[in-house]
Amino acid sequence: MISTILILGGGQAGAQAVDSLRREGFAGRLVLIGDEPHLPYQRPPLSKQYLAGEMTEDRLFFRHQAYYDQHRVELKLGQRATRIDAAARQVSLSNGETLAYDRLMLCTGAKSRLLTCPGAELAGVHYLRGIGDVAAMRPGLKPGGRVVIIGGGYIGLETAATARKLGCAVTVLEMADRVMNRVVASSVSEYFAHEHRTQGIKIICNTRVVRLEGTQRVERVVCADGSAYEADLLVVGVGAVPNFELAAEAGLACENGITVDEYCRTSDAAIYAAGDCTHHPSLRFEMRVRLESVDNAFEQSKTAALNLLGRPTVHDRVPWFWSDQFDNKLLIVGLSSGFDQQVLRGDPAARSFSVCYLQGGELLAVEAINHPKDYVAARKLIAARARPNLDKLADPQRSLKEAV
Amino acid sequence: MPLIVFVERGGARREVPAPEGVTVMELARQHGIDGIVAQCGGACACATCHVYVAPQWLEKLEPREDMEEGMLENAWEPRANSRLSCQIHVAAALDGLEVTVPERQNLLEDDQ
Numbered sequence: 001m002i003s004t005i006l007i008l009g010g011g012q013a014g015a016q017a018v019d020s021l022r023r024e025g026f027a028g029r030l031v032l033i034g035d036e037p038h039l040p041y042q043r044p045p046l047s048k049q050y051l052a053g054e055m056t057e058d059r060l061f062f063r064h065q066a067y068y069d070q071h072r073v074e075l076k077l078g079q080r081a082t083r084i085d086a087a088a089r090q091v092s093l094s095n096g097e098t099l100a101y102d103r104l105m106l107c108t109g110a111k112s113r114l115l116t117c118p119g120a121e122l123a124g125v126h127y128l129r130g131i132g133d134v135a136a137m138r139p140g141l142k143p144g145g146r147v148v149i150i151g152g153g154y155i156g157l158e159t160a161a162t163a164r165k166l167g168c169a170v171t172v173l174e175m176a177d178r179v180m181n182r183v184v185a186s187s188v189s190e191y192f193a194h195e196h197r198t199q200g201i202k203i204i205c206n207t208r209v210v211r212l213e214g215t216q217r218v219e220r221v222v223c224a225d226g227s228a229y230e231a232d233l234l235v236v237g238v239g240a241v242p243n244f245e246l247a248a249e250a251g252l253a254c255e256n257g258i259t260v261d262e263y264c265r266t267s268d269a270a271i272y273a274a275g276d277c278t279h280h281p282s283l284r285f286e287m288r289v290r291l292e293s294v295d296n297a298f299e300q301s302k303t304a305a306l307n308l309l310g311r312p313t314v315h316d317r318v319p320w321f322w323s324d325q326f327d328n329k330l331l332i333v334g335l336s337s338g339f340d341q342q343v344l345r346g347d348p349a350a351r352s353f354s355v356c357y358l359q360g361g362e363l364l365a366v367e368a369i370n371h372p373k374d375y376v377a378a379r380k381l382i383a384a385r386a387r388p389n390l391d392k393l394a395d396p397q398r399s400l401k402e403a404v
Numbered sequence: 405m406p407l408i409v410f411v412e413r414g415g416a417r418r419e420v421p422a423p424e425g426v427t428v429m430e431l432a433r434q435h436g437i438d439g440i441v442a443q444c445g446g447a448c449a450c451a452t453c454h455v456y457v458a459p460q461w462l463e464k465l466e467p468r469e470d471m472e473e474g475m476l477e478n479a480w481e482p483r484a485n486s487r488l489s490c491q492i493h494v495a496a497a498l499d500g501l502e503v504t505v506p507e508r509q510n511l512l513e514d515d516q
Contacts, residue, residue, distance in 0.1 A: 372474025
């Protein structure tokens with residue numbers, strides 16, 4: 001008999017767990033523990049509309065307080081779990097409280113990877129992960145303000161675009177030879193770098209930050225080649241690392257995240273996990289992955305809730321991702337690792353194109369830039385392990401659907 | 405404050421007071437309207453907040469943009485009066501807007 005379920009973490013996966021557990025009929029005690037003081041909220045707008053001041057805070061919340069009251073969900077916000085005692089089935093909180101559980105769901109997410117160079121500890125070094133981070137950045141986002149961004153990934157480029165829209169002078173420093181190098185094809189990197197430069201953003205690749213300088217707070221960024229960039233606001237977006245320390249200390253199997261199976265079970269029968277913190281099997285791609293994505297947090301959490309309630313369900317999804325930069329929407333579906341062929345559909349100069357990845361003739365992934373139709377078609381084709389005709393695939397006049 | 409009318413699955417009508425500027429999707433989510441999944445949270449990236457707009461209201465809405473048009477191909481049974489509710493911003497002129505939740509959302513998703 002499951003009478004108490006604890007959810008650790010108030011992000012996308014945690015919020016979805018609440019929703020799914022109640023929707024699926026769990027009527028017992030349901031407690032969500034979140035270390036931020038806010039109601040569970042969505043993070044994607046933090047680098048976009050919310051940062052731009054176009055969206056008020058209450059629009060970030062998945063649900064208002066009334067929903068939690070009505071569904072008898074106990075929220076313990078601003079509380080950190082300090083220890084999981086898996087044998088006693090108890091979680092200790094930072095306020096000294098101890099909570100017993102029958103089932104525990106770990107939705108602990110990921111945290112920003114920190115810079116380690118000299119000066120990284122100076123005041124004014126910002127990371128973008130939560131509502132509080134945006135509040136801290138706001139004063140530096142003034143017209144004419146010099147904004148330096150370390151890292152040309154999703155967070156770096158989305159933040160760059162928003163800062164530019166607010167009138168800042170923006171420089172992006174990227175260590176690799178191109179932006180978003182870990183997640184997109186080089187033609188897509190080139191396209192986005194061009195879009196940012198056209199908007200007046202300086203993008204500098206192949207550059208390694210060696211130290212931050214300043215007296216009271218960070219004032220400039222110094223690179224390996226000796227170049228230096230003065231900064232009124234410094235934002236660091238160099239990736240994220242999963243939060244799995246508590247799980248590891250509790251003796252759960254962990255490897256680059258909390259190890260779960262396709263039923264979202266950890267190595268402890270009473271503990272499930274979902275979202276950015278998990279290292280899990282992708283059945284479609286036949287490998288173990290850790291994904292930082294809204295989609296995965298949402299789907300895995302739904303599946304974990306079903307399994308936790310004793311309804312065996314497999315997490316078997318084709319992952320997808322998106323990014324908004326200026327008026328561009330990048331949609332990615334599938335995982336491209338292991339591809340042996342890349343096919344460009346359309347012309348980047350037309351500002352709408354896509355890149356298809358294949359392995360042994362099978363469609364693995366598609367990056368669609370301002371091209372929702374290719375993205376929509378690709379979701380189905382990738383799930384179905386379709387083998388498109390290459391000539392048809394390369395012909396942008398044909399729809400992607402027709403390529404099979 | 406404008407009122408937005410949701411017709412839920414099974415035909416129940418719910419009138420929800422709507423502050424101007426929020427989207428119809430956000431209202432649905434905050435008020436727990438069944439069948440509006442809104443996985444992407446309003447980025448026009450997932451087509452899981454699909455609704456049918458009562459015909460008399462269609463021309464009062466801003467027309468669909470290309471992205472929404474393309475995304476609707478991902479929706480379950482799109483019709484001429486289909487919209488993604490994340491793309492409808494509440495305004496005074498929409499007081500009384502009626503939208504119907506489809507039987508399912510995305511073709512590839514489980515029903516929620």
